[in-house]
Amino acid sequence: MNDPRSPLAHRRLVIVTGKGGTGKTTVSAALALGAAARGKRVLVAAVDPDARLAALLAPRPAPLTYQPALARPNVWACHIEPFEALGEYLGIQLGTRRLVDPILRQRGFRQLLLASPGWRELITLGKVWHFEQMQDRGHPRFDLIVVDAPATGHSLTFLDVPRVVVSAVRAGPLRHHTERVEALIEDRRRTLLLPVAIAEELPARETVELVARARRELGVAIERVVVNAVHEPPYPDDLADLDQRLAALPADAALGGLPPPRVLSACGSAIRARAELNRHHARAIAQETGLPTVTLPYLRDGLRGPDDAAQLAAPLFAGLEAAA
Amino acid sequence: MTLPALERRVVVCVGCGGVGKTTVAAAIALEAARAGRRALVITIDPARRLADALGVETLGNQPEPMPRGALAELGVPPEGSLSALMLDMKRTFDDLVARFAESPTARDRVLRNPIYRHVSDALAGSVEYSAMEKVYELSLSDAYDTLVVDTPPAQHALDFLDAPERLLEFLDSRLVHLLIHPAMAAGRLGFRWFEWGTRRALALIERISGIGFLEDVSEFLMAFEHMSEGFRERAREVRKLLLGPQAAFVLVASPESESVRSAQHFLARLEESSVRVRGIIANRVRVWPDVGAPPALDSADPAPLARALEQEEGANFPAERAARAAIDAAARYAALVRRDALALDGLREHAERRGSFFRVVPEQRGDVHDLSGLLQVAASLAQVPESPERVERGESMAAAQSRSSAQRRIRRG
Numbered sequence: 086m087n088d089p090r091s092p093l094a095h096r097r098l099v100i101v102t103g104k105g106g107t108g109k110t111t112v113s114a115a116l117a118l119g120a121a122a123r124g125k126r127v128l129v130a131a132v133d134p135d136a137r138l139a140a141l142l143a144p145r146p147a148p149l150t151y152q153p154a155l156a157r158p159n160v161w162a163c164h165i166e167p168f169e170a171l172g173e174y175l176g177i178q179l180g181t182r183r184l185v186d187p188i189l190r191q192r193g194f195r196q197l198l199l200a201s202p203g204w205r206e207l208i209t210l211g212k213v214w215h216f217e218q219m220q221d222r223g224h225p226r227f228d229l230i231v232v233d234a235p236a237t238g239h240s241l242t243f244l245d246v247p248r249v250v251v252s253a254v255r256a257g258p259l260r261h262h263t264e265r266v267e268a269l270i271e272d273r274r275r276t277l278l279l280p281v282a283i284a285e286e287l288p289a290r291e292t293v294e295l296v297a298r299a300r301r302e303l304g305v306a307i308e309r310v311v312v313n314a315v316h317e318p319p320y321p322d323d324l325a326d327l328d329q330r331l332a333a334l335p336a337d338a339a340l341g342g343l344p345p346p347r348v349l350s351a352c353g354s355a356i357r358a359r360a361e362l363n364r365h366h367a368r369a370i371a372q373e374t375g376l377p378t379v380t381l382p383y384l385r386d387g388l389r390g391p392d393d394a395a396q397l398a399a400p401l402f403a404g405l406e407a408a409a
Numbered sequence: 410m411t412l413p414a415l416e417r418r419v420v421v422c423v424g425c426g427g428v429g430k431t432t433v434a435a436a437i438a439l440e441a442a443r444a445g446r447r448a449l450v451i452t453i454d455p456a457r458r459l460a461d462a463l464g465v466e467t468l469g470n471q472p473e474p475m476p477r478g479a480l481a482e483l484g485v486p487p488e489g490s491l492s493a494l495m496l497d498m499k500r501t502f503d504d505l506v507a508r509f510a511e512s513p514t515a516r517d518r519v520l521r522n523p524i525y526r527h528v529s530d531a532l533a534g535s536v537e538y539s540a541m542e543k544v545y546e547l548s549l550s551d552a553y554d555t556l557v558v559d560t561p562p563a564q565h566a567l568d569f570l571d572a573p574e575r576l577l578e579f580l581d582s583r584l585v586h587l588l589i590h591p592a593m594a595a596g597r598l599g600f601r602w603f604e605w606g607t608r609r610a611l612a613l614i615e616r617i618s619g620i621g622f623l624e625d626v627s628e629f630l631m632a633f634e635h636m637s638e639g640f641r642e643r644a645r646e647v648r649k650l651l652l653g654p655q656a657a658f659v660l661v662a663s664p665e666s667e668s669v670r671s672a673q674h675f676l677a678r679l680e681e682s683s684v685r686v687r688g689i690i691a692n693r694v695r696v697w698p699d700v701g702a703p704p705a706l707d708s709a710d711p712a713p714l715a716r717a718l719e720q721e722e723g724a725n726f727p728a729e730r731a732a733r734a735a736i737d738a739a740a741r742y743a744a745l746v747r748r749d750a751l752a753l754d755g756l757r758e759h760a761e762r763r764g765s766f767f768r769v770v771p772e773q774r775g776d777v778h779d780l781s782g783l784l785q786v787a788a789s790l791a792q793v794p795e796s797p798e799r800v801e802r803g804e805s806m807a808a809a810q811s812r813s814s815a816q817r818r819i820r821r822g
Contacts (some may be wrong), residue, residue, distance in 0.1 A: 106427030137667075288427065319738035324731050331735055334717050341713040343706070345700060349714075349735050351698035352742035358774040372494055385748055387666040 092308040093120070096277045097217055097225065097270065098306075099245070102234045103281035104291060108313035108381070111388050111397065112281045113233040114141035115381075119398030120392065121159035128153055128161045128216055132209055132235045132243075138162065141394040153216075157258035157391070161227070167205040167405040168195075170212045178258065180241040206246035207263065214266045217275070241298055244270055244278070244305060271304035278303075281311045284366035296374045309405055310376050314383040315363045328353035379404025413766050414687045415441050417657035418547060419650065420557045423679070424661035425671040433661045433770065434559035435493070436786035443599040443787065446554040449492045451544060464640050470497040472552070475780075492553070494543075501539040505571045509639035548655070587599035657687035662756060664694050664749035664779050673758055688766035690790065691753050696771045697744045702750075703743035709736050724820040768792065 093099070101113045110131075114244035117127045131149055133137050139146035142156040149164035156162045172189050188194055198204065201355055219226035247267035251260060270276055278299060282292035292310060299307055320327045331350035338346055363383075371378045381397055388394055414420050414437070421435040438450035449472055472492040480491055503520060510516035532671055546560050652654060660680060662672035672689070679686055697703040711732035719728035753769075760767035770789040773782060 102532060104426055106425065106665070110476070271637075272686055283427070310611065319741065320734045321730075324727070324734055327731055327735055327738075330718065330722060330731070334721055338717040339713055340717060341710050342704075343709055343736065344704060346717075348699045349739050352739040353735065355695065355698070355774070356738055356742055359772075362775060 086232070089205050092277055093229070093402075093405055095274050096229065097227075098213065098230045098232065098276040099230045100234050100270075100276065101276060101281060102241075104288060104297070105335075106287060107281045108285050108311075109281050110135050110138050110233050111141065111394065112279070112311050112313065112381070112401065113231050114138060114388075114394040115397040116279075117142065117160050117162075117229075117231050118157075118395045119402045120231075122395070122398065123402075124159070126159050126161075126200050126226070127229045127231060128163065128227040129156075129231045129233065130213060130216065131162070131233045132310075133233070134164045137388075138233060141388055141391060144391055153318045156167045165209045165212045167208050168198075170208045171198075171204070174208060174211060203246045203250065206243045207250060208265070208324060210244070210247060210270070211262060215271060216271050231278065237392055241295065243301075244303055248303070259274065260304060273304070273306040276305060278305045278307045280307065281313055282370055283314055283402070284312050284363040284370065286366060289366040291386075292370055293373045296376065298376045308376065310365045310374055310378050311364075311381060311401070311404075312370060312378045313381045315367060315380050316356060316359040316383045318360040319353040324358075328407050377404070377407070411444065412437065412440055412688075412768070414657040414659050415444060415446070415555060416555065416636060417655060417687070418554070419544060420555065420687075421651065421656060421658050422558060422661050423560050423658060423675055425668055425675070427665075428661050428663040428668050430661040431559045432783065432786055433659075433690055433692055433790070434557050436770075436783050436790055437659070438491055438555065438557040439483065439485075439495075439780075439783055440787040440791050441557070442489040443486075443791075445486050445489040447488075447490045447492075447552065448555040448557065449547065450455040450492060450557045450559065451494045451496060451540070451547070452559040470494070470500055473545075479780055483780055483787075496540050496543055501543050505539060505542055505640070505643075509643075526666075536696040541647050541651060542643065545643075545650050548650055599793065616658040652682075652684060658684050660686050660689045660756075662689065662753075663691055663692050664752040666752060669752050669756065673759075676756075676759060685764065685767055688768065689756050689760045690768045691756065691769060692770045693772045693788075694753065694769045695742070695749045696769065697743065697746045703746045706740040706743055708737055709740075711736055 099116060099252060101109050101116065103109045103112075113129055113131075117129045120127045129138065129142065130153075134149060136146075136148065139156065139162060142160055142162055146156070147154060149162055151166050151169045153161040153163040166404050168189060172182065172185055175185040175189075179205060213230060213232055216227060216230050217225070247263045247270065250263045251267055275365060280292055280295055280299075282288055296307055296310065299305060318325065328350045331346045331353065334346035336345060336347060340346070343349065367380060369379055370376075379401060381400055384397075388397070420428050420434075420437055422437070424430045434452065435450050438448040441448035472494045474490060474492045477490075480489070481487075485491065506519050507516050510519060540558070540560075544556055559724060591818055660672055660675055660679075661666050676686060711729065714735060715728040715732035718731050719726060721726065722731075757767050768790050770786050773785060775782075
């Protein structure tokens with residue numbers, strides 16, 4: 086992390102993105118724990134309220150709140166709730182919340198907002214910008230901000246909103262503020278987009294598309310792709326075809342209490358098929374994006390808590406910090 | 410019928426992303442076709458997954474029939490057929506506007522309005538709703554017996570149910586009336602706090618945003634108001650279809666813990682919306698490749714296996730290490746099998762309690778991207794009775810077997 090070649094070296098903001106089920110939240114938590122272990126003060130900001138994030142950060146998790154709360158030493162967590170963020174923003178703009186809060190509570194107004202596009206993304210990113218700007222005694226309050234981006238659709242839409250707003254709004258405070266948010270996202274020194282993928286056909290292809298679109302449409306830096314839940318091969322390399330050798334044994338071979346050769350072989354084949362599939366698609370992701378991949382192992386029982394997340398931090402940081 | 414949901418006209422597949430919902434939807438449609446139905450599968454996933462699963466390159470907004478020859482190979486009788494449609498959701502919504510607009514001018518005014526362009530994209534669920542709208546339209550036609558719908562992979566995947574109501578509620582709200590008829594509201598004596606507050610709020614937005622976006626909003630709403638009656642009627646019909654006896658909801662889940670959690674969340678939400686789930690399909694489940702449950706292998710003795718391997722492979726083969734590796738791999742797989750079964754327990758029990766069906770689709774060896782792969786999934790859905798050959802070999806992993814026979818059939822064809 087302190088190696089200047091590391092993608093994390095100067096980064097203040099890492100936006101973890103990926104389709105639902107790829108392990109975005111897992112990677113966000115592992116990133117936060119790993120960075121904290123390296124002496125950084127980290128804020129994990131969840132865009133969707135996910136109880137799992139809190140459970141991965143602390144053994145006795147408290148629900149995520151709008152205000153960043155200390156989850157463990159050097160790790161804060163929060164949920165950027167758009168209505169709260171809007172209230173805060175309007176309050177700051179007007180110098181008082183007394184006028185804002187009753188308006189925000191109105192049903193009609195909420196309905197209008199629910200139907201209005203883009204503001205959630207914008208206010209959420211605005212809040213991220215706000216966190217990035219926060220200072221304590223002349224130093225940034227958070228060294229690293231990890232955003233667990235929304236799972237719905239392409240997260241790129243999420244990041245694209247400031248650009249759209251800047252192009253649509255000609256003048257005024259909104260444009261000015263949005264420009265600053267856009268500048269943060271596009272600042273390749275401060276901000277990194279970290280896609281998380283699963284090494285299977287469709288998720289892999291979606292990841293390749295996501296990277297291509299991000300490069301085409303956004304100025305954001307992308308330097309690594311995390312490939313999550315990769316199955317290890319069943320056998321040591323020199324015995325890689327052991328499942329086939331097992332299948333060749335006589336069906337009635339006396340194996341003590343063991344399952345018959347056919348079953349032993351099928352178990353190995355099933356794991357091997359998964360491992361080969363994962364390896365194949367992980368390679369395809371690397372080749373087609375031209376980016377180094379960071380591989381995280383499949384965990385049978387999923388992530389049960391902060392200990393598991395901390396364990397993933399080791400391969401995650403090793404991969405992120407390896408020279409490209 | 411092999412799968413109870415198939416007796417319904419519309420089968421709606423719900424579930425979170427990454428569980429193979431699209432594949433399962435396509436397999437259900439295939440199963441319907443195999444039962445002699447004219448089946449159509451409708452996907453609204455922009456990732457073109459269904460196109461992949463069906464092995465075709467592109468799908469338009471129109472039903473695309475699968476080639477007769479390929480279907481015959483998959484055991485689809487002549488009276489059955491399988492078509493696929495990939496929905497262009499934006500176009501469907503535009504069609505809806507066009508249908509209810511009172512004149513071409515009104516239609517163009519809405520379609521060109523910047524607020525409409527955003528609202529139709531972003532009003533949560535409106536896009537999903539438009540998919541259901543298409544389903545409704547197709548349900549009126551006589552071209553298909555069974556419509557299988559794949560829903561988008563989102564935690565908000567139930568939005569398509571709530572969206573019409575939310576949209577209608579919004580159109581009904583006083584706010585909208587205020588926006589449409591601002592002069593009227595302002596002219597009324599003693600208008601209420603609600604209206605005053607709302608106007609303040611809107612003025613506030615304009616002050617901060619620096620755009621005259623209210624003009625766009627009210628223009629859009631005015632144009633939309635005229636079509637809202639038709640839209641409202643239509644939304645009611647769609648809801649009636651989806652919640653009525655003609656439709657069956659099927660929940661697709663995978664045994665990964667996140668998927669199970671969100672499946673349970675889905676079930677709760679569906680029940681809140683008084684939707685009865687007809688069945689649960691557990692996809693990508695690791696199953697033990699033998700009869701019965703996986704045995705405990707942790708303290709198994711590798712010596713007999715080592716002897717057998719040595720006999721087969723010769724003295725130079727590292728038989729003992731290989732025997733240990735074989736047992737370790739089997740133990741690892743057994744643990745995965747037990748883990749999946751355990752993870753699915755809750756869903757299985759839920760299905761039993763509610764009297765809905767529960768099906769297990771074993772994990773396939775590779776990606777399902779062709780019709781033969783789809784056939785394997787369809788075979789597990791139908792729980793085709795064990796063939797004598799398979800029973801003899803004690804083979805319960807129907808997948809491997811039916812895959813190879815499907816491939817043989819396809820090659821022959």
